Amino acid sequence: MYRFLWKGIIRDRNRSLLPVLVVTIGVFAVVFSSGFIEGTLDNMIRTTADFQTGHLKVMTRAYLNNEEQKPNDLALLESDALQEKLTKDFSGVEWTPRIFFGGLLDIPDRNGETKAQGPVSGTAYDLLSPGSREAERIGLQQSLVSGHGIQRPDEIIISYDFADRYQVHPGDTVTFFGSTMYGSMSFANYTVAGVARFGIAQLDRGAVILDISDARLLLDMDNAASELFGFLPGNLYDSEQAERIKESFNRQHTAETDEYTPVMVQLADQDFMGQMLAYMDVVSLAIVILLVFALAIVLWNAGILSSIRRYNEFGVRLAMGEEKKHIYRTLLVESLFIGIIGSVVGTTLGVALCYYLQDHGIDYSAMMDSVNMMIDPVLHARVTRQLYFIGFIPGVLSMFIGSALAGTAIYRRNTAMLFKELD
Structure with a gap:
């Protein structure tokens, strides 16, 4: 059955192309936005560390x-x-x-x-x-x-x-x-x-x-x-590692009272960077959650609309003797296939663009002439592990739930009314 459904999705573009495109575009937007937000935060940390604070x-x-x-x-x-x-x-x-x-x-x-x-x-x-x-x-x-x-x-x-x-x-x-x-x-x-x-x-x-x-x-x-x-190694800031090094060094000098005694601080201790990093983490997480939620609603509706458009098809299949539960099961499997295809393509495109911006970036220095802040004028993205799976949550799950809700209409389908509707 699965092979048959897979061939139907590949060959019948009128039925599968639009849902796949919707999932692909939505997943791409979530993946790229997440990587771009992480890269922007990294830019701020890197520029501040290189010029002002160090790690x-x-x-x-x-x-x-x-x-x-x-x-x-x-x-x-x-x-x-x-x-x-x-x-x-x-x-x-x-x-x-x-x-x-x-x-x-x-x-x-x-x-x-x-x-x-x-x-x-x-x-x-x-x-x-x-x-x-x-x-x-x-x-x-x-x-x-x-x-x-x-x-x-x-x-x-x-x-x-x-x-x-x-x-x-x-x-x-x-x-x-x-x-x-x-x-x-x-x-x-x-x-x-x-x-x-x-x-x-x-x-x-x-x-x-x-x-x-x-x-x-x-x-x-x-x-x-x-x-x-x-x-730190790799020039990547790790607050936990930096805190351990700071505490280890300062313990060696706790008994000294001389004002010229060396003391160590880490990036989060300087220039309100700790509060700024915590705020940016909350903001970036909120943005990603909103994007995932918005995409989930869009794909949910896409799944419902895609299934509703096939209302007559379900009636014909019922008239030919196919069981309602079998139609419902095939509908769910199709939605999973469509969600997986769109999520894979969207994630691939999003991660690929993030990789490109991670290495090359976007230079916007012409817009920074009047800004008196230590900000890197080249925007970068950052590829993290979450980029490889974050798009699958709304891409597969929402499509599946939307189709499941719309598919309940199969059980309300009155086969006796089919010929009258077709007339």
Whole structure:
């Protein structure tokens, strides 16, 4: 019987094509939406971690209490030894030092006189050490509008909007004025290696990038760092794993009362990210549930309408001597076949598109010029295990229930009225 029903579905397109298309489109929408929501959440976490918080972060207790001010006078000392210890204690976690600083950038004219000055917010990354992944992590190479990345000491990267405003080009010499971690004045000349546009307004308006060795020399921070960033294996944030590492590290320093004692925090502890992640999880779950519920109603109705259209067919089959329960059973089996076919095709298309967007993404940086938030301007999707089965819940179950409800009309079919209806 099953083989016969399968052939009927494949060969009779007038009966099966529309229901299969409805199921396919609905399942595709649910699968793709779910993957896209997960990818959007991942984008937010990844961008925030890469530029602001890391998956884990180590700093002094005093620095943590004044973190918004980025006080380098409270920075970590002997950071290289601490970084080596962290790498040994927590294998698989990548640790990297960063220094945050601010100051004034002086742009000279051809005679060496000051042509313009502008305030800048600087970040020093470990860009020149062998094996460092910092340039890749912040997307420096892809962000360059002109010039090249930092390849040697005394080079600086300037943000696009700042360079455009003050007419700075690769190869120009600029002077940075600031203060050391001890409060004394410091200045140094740098060659502009390149101009970068991150697509993030907060960075593009006035950010500069140095190698950490130059920043340590400029700010008198030998073997020191503002913060040590930690990134979990695969650069994927896992809140439970991060919490275990944080608690293990902090237990080692609970007996110390010095304000320069290192302390670790994880991403969820910073900038209200814990509340934001919890809120986003609830919102994404609610959206997916609404999509599944809406699709279930649509497919339920599609199953009912598809069965009602075959009312006369059921009458003819009854007149030919077929039992009502057999017709009802074949109707349910057909609905299962149609639901499975549509769910498989819709899931395949949805997962395939999610895979594509996971690797390539959609660039919408042109819409982000006026947004002052650390948001990745490339939208990605993420393929998760739930994408492979979430579409089958409404795709198969709702179609089956709709057909089951509509099929009850078979038992109310009056065969004696058949010829009168056909006349």
